[in-house]
Amino acid sequence: xxxxxxxxxxxxxxxxxxxxxxxxxxxxxxxxxxxxxxxxxxxxxxxxxxxxxxxxxxxxxxxxxxxxxxxxxxxxxxxxxxxxxxxxxxxxxxxxxxxxxxxxxxxxxxxxxxxxxxxxxxxxxxxxxxxxxxxxxxxxxxxxxxxxxxxxxxxxxxxxxxxxxxxxxxxxxxxxxxxxxxxxxxxxxxxxxxxxxxxx
Numbered sequence: 488x489x490x491x492x493x494x495x496x497x498x499x500x501x502x503x504x505x506x507x508x509x510x511x512x513x514x515x516x517x518x519x520x521x522x523x524x525x526x527x528x529x530x531x532x533x534x535x536x537x538x539x540x541x542x543x544x545x546x547x548x549x550x551x552x553x554x555x556x557x558x559x560x561x562x563x564x565x566x567x568x569x570x571x572x573x574x575x576x577x578x579x580x581x582x583x584x585x586x587x588x589x590x591x592x593x594x595x596x597x598x599x600x601x602x603x604x605x606x607x608x609x610x611x612x613x614x615x616x617x618x619x620x621x622x623x624x625x626x627x628x629x630x631x632x633x634x635x636x637x638x639x640x641x642x643x644x645x646x647x648x649x650x651x652x653x654x655x656x657x658x659x660x661x662x663x664x665x666x667x668x669x670x671x672x673x674x675x676x677x678x679x680x681x682x683x684x685x686x687x
Contacts, residue, residue, distance in 0.1 A: 521673035565658030575629035585682035
C-alpha cells in the first residue's frame with residue numbers, strides 16, 4: 488500500500504486528533520460558550536423582519552460560522568495552514584458584516600455585486616470610524632502564512648537534526664499552534680457581531 492494512501496492519512500489524522508483532544512478540552516468551555524452566544528445572536532437576527540439587510544447578514548453569519556468551524560476541525564487535525572486560510576476567510580466575512588451593520592445600503596451593493604474586494608471594505612470601514620488596524624494585521628499575517636513561500640515552511644516541515652527534515656504530509660500535532668487557534672477562534676466569534684469603533 489502507498490505510504491500516503493487515503494487510509495494511512497486518515498489513520499494519521501485520527502492520531503493527531505487524539506493528541507489535540509487535550510487542548511480542545513482545555514478550551515472547551517470558551518469555545519462552547521462562543522458557539523452558544525453566536526447561535527443566540529443568529530436566532531435574534533433570524534427573528535427580525537425580512538429585508539435585504541437581514542438576509543445578507545444571515546448569509547454572512549452562515550459563511551462566517553462555517554469558516555470558524557472548518558478552522559476548528561482543521562486545527563484539531565493538525566492542518567494549521569489550512570486552518571489559517573479559513574481564519575482569513577472568516578476575517579473577510581467579519582469585516583463585510585461590520586460594514587453592512589453600519590451602512591445597510593452595502594447589503595444592496597452585495598446583492599448586486601459579483602465580488603467584493605477586502606481592501607475596499609476596510610477603506611469604507613475606516614471612513615465610518617471603525618478600528619481596522621488589528622483586522623488588517625491579522626489578515627496580512629494569515630496571507631503571509633497561507634501563500635507559497637518561506638513563511639509557511641515551518642507548518643509543512645520539521646527539523647529532526649541539523650541535516651534532516653521531515654515533511655508533515657497530512658498535518659502534524661503542534662501544541663503551540665493548535666492551542667493558539669483554539670484561543671483565537673472564540674475571540675473572532677464574539678467580534679463578528681459588534682464593529683469596533685475608534686474611541687479617540
